[in-house]
Amino acid sequence: MTALIEAKNLYRYYDDHCAVHDVSFNLNKGEILGFLGPNGAGKTTTMQMLCGNLAPSAGQIIINGIDLLDKPKLAKSILGYLPDTPPLYKELSVDEYLDYCARLHRLPFRAIAKAVAKAKGRCGLEAVSDRLISNLSKGFQQRIGIAQAIVHEPELIILDEPTVGLDPIQIKEIRALIKELGSDHGVILSTHILSEVQESCSHVQIINRGKLILHETIAGLNRQMNGASIKFTTREPIDTARLSSLEGVTNITMIAKNQYLLQHANEPQLLEKVALQIIEAGWGLGEIAPVRQSIEDIFISMTQKDEDAR
Numbered sequence: 001m002t003a004l005i006e007a008k009n010l011y012r013y014y015d016d017h018c019a020v021h022d023v024s025f026n027l028n029k030g031e032i033l034g035f036l037g038p039n040g041a042g043k044t045t046t047m048q049m050l051c052g053n054l055a056p057s058a059g060q061i062i063i064n065g066i067d068l069l070d071k072p073k074l075a076k077s078i079l080g081y082l083p084d085t086p087p088l089y090k091e092l093s094v095d096e097y098l099d100y101c102a103r104l105h106r107l108p109f110r111a112i113a114k115a116v117a118k119a120k121g122r123c124g125l126e127a128v129s130d131r132l133i134s135n136l137s138k139g140f141q142q143r144i145g146i147a148q149a150i151v152h153e154p155e156l157i158i159l160d161e162p163t164v165g166l167d168p169i170q171i172k173e174i175r176a177l178i179k180e181l182g183s184d185h186g187v188i189l190s191t192h193i194l195s196e197v198q199e200s201c202s203h204v205q206i207i208n209r210g211k212l213i214l215h216e217t218i219a220g221l222n223r224q225m226n227g228a229s230i231k232f233t234t235r236e237p238i239d240t241a242r243l244s245s246l247e248g249v250t251n252i253t254m255i256a257k258n259q260y261l262l263q264h265a266n267e268p269q270l271l272e273k274v275a276l277q278i279i280e281a282g283w284g285l286g287e288i289a290p291v292r293q294s295i296e297d298i299f300i301s302m303t304q305k306d307e308d309a310r
């Protein structure tokens, strides 16, 4: 199967500053990729390169088998892009604006009315067709931004911070729309909201200081979150050296009297082994449970590890 987008060894320099460093990944149809990173990590630079608005200093971008740098018009015809600020002409009505966008995307004249109606339907804009964009709420303006990105039915949709500045109800609606779009397109969205990735995406990647430090499925991320620590209490103090000899245990810390946090290298069935060891040693098992990390914990620990490794 041809990937919808293949980013190969992308670099982007601004003078001497390397904003994107050797970024490679693939996205297939039906996948929604959440692109995370701290401020200044290189998300917007990467997204701008992926949609052909910014030339990479090195590397290759293949969209549905077409090299974006060799055949930009053809490659761009199968992608839709919503920049972080929706590119709206606010003095136009919704219909006028979407009609204009459909022409820019070079849709055949006869197909325009149908394409605009379909995009409005998907984005819940029918009721505001004749309204001036400047008079609509931010949520509606964001939907119009998404509608212009999908009006030509691109296979790949790239959305830069699509829910920023929206209220909780609008956020919910836009997330539902993104999920629906993801069922028959490929979607890449950047966001600062970590829970958004869990709610809307099938895959996640984290960029830090221009380098990709994680590319995972949401299922894999959930496994990591269920992850690598176990908290337990005992009646007697334990012999940490003895428990540390269990395979995969990386660290044991006493966090309160007879209360411990054990870290491990994602060792399966370790919880049972630890419980058995505590019982066999006669330390008196009180409680034992895996510690569920939040996506924020994973994000902070991944970016922190990356900082430490520099």
Ligand SMILES: Nc1ncnc2c1ncn2[C@@H]1O[C@H](COP(=O)(O)OP(=O)(O)OP(=O)(O)O)[C@@H](O)[C@H]1O
Residues within 6 Å of the ligand: 014, 017, 019, 037, 038, 039, 040, 041, 042, 043, 044, 045, 046
């Ligand atoms: N036009 C430019 N000229 C010089 N440096 C730039 C330019 N655009 C971005 N940078 C730098 O490149 C790095 C990556 O910026 P980028 O905007 O891609 O990050 P980001 O992850 O999108 O950040 P944010 O979440 O704050 O939008 C930053 O250090 C930024 O200062």
